[in-house]
Amino acid sequence: MARLYEYQSKELLKEAGIRVPEGSAASSPEEARRITQEIGKPVVIKIQVWVTGRAGLGGIQFAASPEEAKAKTQALLRMKVKNFIVEKVLVEEKLAIESEYFAGLVIDDAAKSPLLVFSSVGGTGVEDIARKSPEKISRISIDVLKGLKKYEVRNMVRRTGLSGKVLTQLSSILARLYKVAHTYDARSVEINPLVLAEDGLVYAADCHFTVDDYAVFRHPELGIEVAREFDRPPTELERIAYHVEEKDHRGTFYFLQMMENIMEKDMALGFNGAGGGGSMMSMDAVLNRGFKLANYCDTSGNPSASKVYRAARIILSQPNIKGYFASGSGVASQEQFHSARGLVKAFYAEKMSIPAVIRLGGNFEEKAIEILEAYLKDIPGKVEGYGKDDPPEFCAQRMGELIKDNDFGLHRVVPVEETKPPSDCYSFDTVTGKISIDHNKCLDCRSHGCIEACSAGILQLHDGRPVLAIGKEDAKKGKCTECLACEIFCKFHARDAVFIDLPIPGLNEYRDKVIKNSNEMVRK
C-alpha cells in the first residue's frame, strides 16, 4: 500500500470538499514563517513522517508567531524519527477543539466491499473505544454499484447519538470521504480526529490515505515513487529494484533489504524466492538453520530471464553475504530454465565467489539444473541445482555444508567488466535492453546454434550471419522475449559473439559507493 503524507492526504480531502485547517507544507524554517504569516493566527507544526504517536515523540509543536514557527521548524526539520528523517512539516491553523470524531474506510475482504466506519468518539485509542462502547461506532458495507446514498450516511451518524447541524456536516463528510476514496483507489483512508471546532464547523484534523499499489498507474498526479508500504523510507537499492519492476511487467520482482552493515558472524544469505507461499516456506528452512537473510526477494509469475538476471545482480550488490539461496514452491508451472539462464548471466558477470544453492523445481527443472551446472562450473564459487524432489530443508542443509566445507569467504562487490562487442556491429533493441552480434566472429562459426537456441524463433541466417527474421520494431515490442539463450549458447559453445546489454539504472553508481566504503573500511 502506497502511503501518502498527511499534507498530501489533506489536499485530496480539500479537493473533495472536506474542510481541512488552513495551511500547507514547508521544507524550510523560512517557508514555515511565511505560511504562518499568511495564516495570521497561532499555528500547529506537524512533522510529515509515516509514524503514529507523533505528539509523544515531540513531533507536534505550537507557535504563536511567524518567528516562533520559524524557530520551531528549524528544530523539527532533519529530526530522526524511527527510521525516518523529517524533510517536511505541515504548518496549519490551530483549531479550538470542541469534540473529536473518527471516520475511516477499509476494504472488507469477507464482504468484498468497501466498509465505512464512523465513531462519535475519536482521537487516540479509538479501537479501545470500539471494544468498550460499541454503540458509539457505526459502519456500513457499501454497494459499489449503487453507490453510497445520503440517507445511509445520515443514518450512520444518527445511530451514534448525534443530531442537528453537526449531523448534516458529518453526513456530508462521510459521503465525500467514500467518493474521494473511490476516485483515488484508496486501500484505506482514515480521518482521526475529525474535529468539531468552536466555530461550529467540522474539520479533518489529521488524515492517513493509502493508495492501492495496483492502481497507482492510474494516478500519476499523486507522484508516488515506490508503490509499496515500508516501515522506513526505501533504501537506494530498493529504489533501483523497484524501477526494474516498474519497467518490466513480465512476472513479479519484489526486493526488500532486511539487513544493513552485514558482518561475517551474521551468516547472511542473499535470498531469491519465487512465489509468496514458496518463498515463506524456503525462508523458514534457512532461518531454522541459523542463517540470516540479507534481503527478501521474489521473482515469480513467469518472469523473463532478463528480469531474473537483474534481480540476481541487485542481490549480489550486497557485500558480505555468505551464500546465494534461491528456492520457491518447488513445483512451478512455469518453465524454469528462463530463471536458470538469468542466474547464469548474472553469476558469470559477477564472477561470483560464494556458494549458491538454487532450487528450481517444476516444469523443465532438469533442463534448468543442467544449464546451471554446465555453465557455472568454472566460476570461483560453487553452484548446486535442485528440483521438486529436494525439500527446502535439504537445500538449506546443503547451503550450510557448502559454506562450512570450503573457504569461500564473504561476497565482495567488485566492478563488473563485460567484454562488449564493437559499437558499430549488428544490433537491435529489445523490451528492456539491446542485443549486439559481432558478425566478424560469426563467419567462421559452423554451429550457428544461436538460431536454434532462440526460444522465440526470431533469428535467421543471412549470408552466414545471424540476423532478425522479423522487423526490429517487433523485436523491441516484445517478440524478443529476452530469454538470453542466444548469448549463452554463443558464449559457451561458439564464438562469444553475442552480447545482451541489460542496463540497471543506478546500479553501477550504487556499487561504486559500496566499493568506496569497503575500501575505506579496509584502510581503517
Added chain:
Amino acid sequence: MAILVNEKSRVIVQGITGREGMVRARLMKDYGTRVIAGVTPGKGGEFVYNIPVFDSVEEAWEKTGPIDISVVFVPAALVKNAALEAIDAGVKLIVLIPDRVPIHDVLEISRFAQLKGARFVGPNTLGLVSPGKAVIGMIGGRAEKASEWFRPGPIGVSSRSGGMTSAISYYLTEAGLGQSTIIHVGGDAVVGLSHPEVMELFERDGQTELIVMFGEIGSTQEERVAGLIEAGKLTKPVIVYIGGKAAKSGTRFSHAGAIVEGSRGSHAGKVEILKKVGAHVVDTIADIPRKATELIE
C-alpha cells in the same frame, strides 16, 4: 464429481491471442479441457490451435453455444471490463489469471457477479484442475506435467499460494493420494471464491473425503473457515498449513482495520482458532502427505 470444473465444462479463453493466453490455451486443450472458443476484440475469424476466435463473448456464445467458464488472460488494467463482459453474457464462472488488478475493480466485479448469480476465481490465480477431467488457467504449465503431477482421488486442495497449490498436490500424488479438485484461490487481498466458499463446495462434493488448505497471514479467510467448522457446516477433515510464521508483522496503520479485524490475520491467531475447532494444523509441508495418509486410512 469434483468441484467447479469437469470434463463436460465448456470453456472460453478471453485474451487468447496474447503471450500467456496462447500458451495456456494449448495446455488446457492438450489436457482435455473443452476449450470451445477464444475472444480477442479485433481478431474475430482467426484460429489459435484450431480454437475459433471471436470479437466478443456474446458472439462466442451465439456461434458456439452456452459457455460455462471463461478464463481471462488480458492485461490487469483491462480485467474489469473483460470480467463484466463475460458475466453480462451469462457466463457463471470466471477465472481471472492476471495479477496487479486494482482492488476497486475487483469489488465491482464481485458485486456485479453477485447480482447476476455468477462466481469468479482470482484475480492473481494459477487456476484450478480437476485431475483427469480438465485444467483451467496455467496450473501445471504443460499438459503432460499436469497429468503426471496431479492424479484423480479423494483430496480437495485449496491454496492461497499458486506454487504451493502445485507443490502440495504433487507431494500428495507422490504419496499415492489423488485429488478431486485443486484450486489456487488467488493471492490478493480480495478474491472471488475464497477458502471458506471453496470449503463449502468440497463439503458438498461426493468425491472429496479430505481437504487440504494452504493459508497465509493476512485477511480473514482462515478464521472464516474455522467459523464454518464450528458451526457444523464443514464436517470433512481439514489439514491446514499457515505460511508466514517467519514474516515480520507490518506496522498496522489503520485504526479502522483494527476496529473491524481485531486480532484476526496473524499467524498465531489463525493457528490457534483452527486448532481449537479441530482442524489438523501441520508445521511443515512434508507433514501434509503423512497426515493425509493417516486420515484416509
